[in-house]
Amino acid sequence: MTGGGAAKVERRIPVAILGATGVVGQRFARRLARHPWFEVGALAASERSVGKRYAEACDWRLPGEPWAGLGEMRLGRTDPADCPQPVVFSALDRAVAEEVEPRFAAAGALVFSNASAFRMEEDVPLLVPEVNPDHLDLLAVQRRRRSWPGGIVTNPNCTAAVAVGALAPLERAFGIEAVFLASMQAASGAGHPGVPSLDLLGNVIPFIRDEEEKVETEAQKLLGRLAGERIEPAPFAVSAACHRVPVLDGHTEAIALRLRGDPTPEAVARVLAEFRGEPQRLALPSAPERPVIVHFAPDRPQPRLDAEAEGGMPVHVGRIRVCPIFGIKLVALGHNVERGAAGASVLNAELAAARGWLSRA
Numbered sequence: 001m002t003g004g005g006a007a008k009v010e011r012r013i014p015v016a017i018l019g020a021t022g023v024v025g026q027r028f029a030r031r032l033a034r035h036p037w038f039e040v041g042a043l044a045a046s047e048r049s050v051g052k053r054y055a056e057a058c059d060w061r062l063p064g065e066p067w068a069g070l071g072e073m074r075l076g077r078t079d080p081a082d083c084p085q086p087v088v089f090s091a092l093d094r095a096v097a098e099e100v101e102p103r104f105a106a107a108g109a110l111v112f113s114n115a116s117a118f119r120m121e122e123d124v125p126l127l128v129p130e131v132n133p134d135h136l137d138l139l140a141v142q143r144r145r146r147s148w149p150g151g152i153v154t155n156p157n158c159t160a161a162v163a164v165g166a167l168a169p170l171e172r173a174f175g176i177e178a179v180f181l182a183s184m185q186a187a188s189g190a191g192h193p194g195v196p197s198l199d200l201l202g203n204v205i206p207f208i209r210d211e212e213e214k215v216e217t218e219a220q221k222l223l224g225r226l227a228g229e230r231i232e233p234a235p236f237a238v239s240a241a242c243h244r245v246p247v248l249d250g251h252t253e254a255i256a257l258r259l260r261g262d263p264t265p266e267a268v269a270r271v272l273a274e275f276r277g278e279p280q281r282l283a284l285p286s287a288p289e290r291p292v293i294v295h296f297a298p299d300r301p302q303p304r305l306d307a308e309a310e311g312g313m314p315v316h317v318g319r320i321r322v323c324p325i326f327g328i329k330l331v332a333l334g335h336n337v338e339r340g341a342a343g344a345s346v347l348n349a350e351l352a353a354a355r356g357w358l359s360r361a
């Protein structure tokens with residue numbers, strides 16, 4: 001499965017997409033329809049959609065080929081009997097995922113989940129391949145404890161995904177002592193139809209249920225250390241203030257952080273620009289060339305100009321400057337449905353394939 005340098009897969013691996021009609025599910029379909037390692041074998045959604053062609057059941061909302069060329073596929077039930085593929089991508093809501101994903105894992109599938117249901121479980125990897133690739137080893141603990149032949153691997157909440165993309169290189173280079181972040185989160189982060197347009201247009205909503213708690217705890221797990229059979233959370237405090245704004249795609253985050261040794265903005269910019277992770281070393285198909293793109297123009301990054309670059313996979317950082325309270329402040333931006341959801345899950349599956357976990361599923 002793997003060779004030296006770039007990882008390869010000999011034969012395409014059949015996969016299923018659960019929640020294939022939703023905001024994240026459509027991105028999965030578009031990414032996986034032409035993936036060099038994976039092949040879409042089944043699509044599933046709610047009872048409303050079962051039995052319908054994808055083109056009938058799914059209100060396709062992405063540019064490019066409609067339904068990613070999968071319009072004639074029939075939707076199945078969200079059940080291992082209808083989706084027997086060894087790899088399953090889940091874009092289900094939390095409540096559905098909580099009940100359904102363990103059934104797939106018990107039936108032998110490796111589930112790559114966007115839902116929050118299992119992210120903070122002790123034996124479930126919460127994974128960003130550039131940030132904590134070794135956390136994938138928790139799968140062995142999970143399989144043993146739960147007697148699952150398959151397993152569940154999760155990717156973080158979209159706001160946490162963008163934040164850790166910028167924070168991880170700085171934690172490695174300097175060490176972080178404290179983080180405060182204020183998010184400006186896109187409408188697509190709430191799924192479709194999401195927040196009513198009359199509530200959101202020309203407005204800022206300073207509350208997203210459970211979001212701040214998720215960002216704070218998930219960032220600590222992601223930046224934590226694998227210690228035996230569990231993750232020791234990162235020891236520094238993260239404080240998040242989350243806001244919904246009338247932007248289509250792309251979460252922007254104003255981040256202030258205290259770093260050990262009080263590095264200059266130039267030193268911070270250098271570390272971020274030079275950072276490369278495991279996906280870049282392995283040349284995984286969905287890996288961006290640079291996980292962090294540093295912008296020097298004073299008015300960048302911006303969601304409309306930067307979120308879609310390189311398939312929405314890099315995290316963009318700009319406005320790196322001195323903060324009189326914390327030491328450093330900067331702006332981070334990432335595509336919430338790609339780096340924060342579908343692209344993140346696919347990259348997780350690619351890392352799992354490159355590390356041989358899919359042949360063991």
Ligand SMILES: NC(=O)c1ccc[n+]([C@@H]2O[C@H](COP(=O)([O-])OP(=O)(O)OC[C@H]3O[C@@H](n4cnc5c(N)ncnc54)[C@H](OP(=O)(O)O)[C@@H]3O)[C@@H](O)[C@H]2O)c1
Binds near residue numbers: 020048093115192
């Ligand atoms: N949007 C983002 O930026 C983002 C980022 C990170 C994580 N996430 C997470 O990803 C998941 C999906 O989010 P989304 O934004 O794509 O939501 P969404 O647009 O509301 O899509 C939900 C999907 O789940 C299906 N579904 C609903 N009830 C079901 C049931 N009882 N059984 C089986 N399938 C059911 C729907 O199918 P029907 O069409 O048949 O109803 C649809 O395909 C959520 O857990 C969310 O928190 C989203």
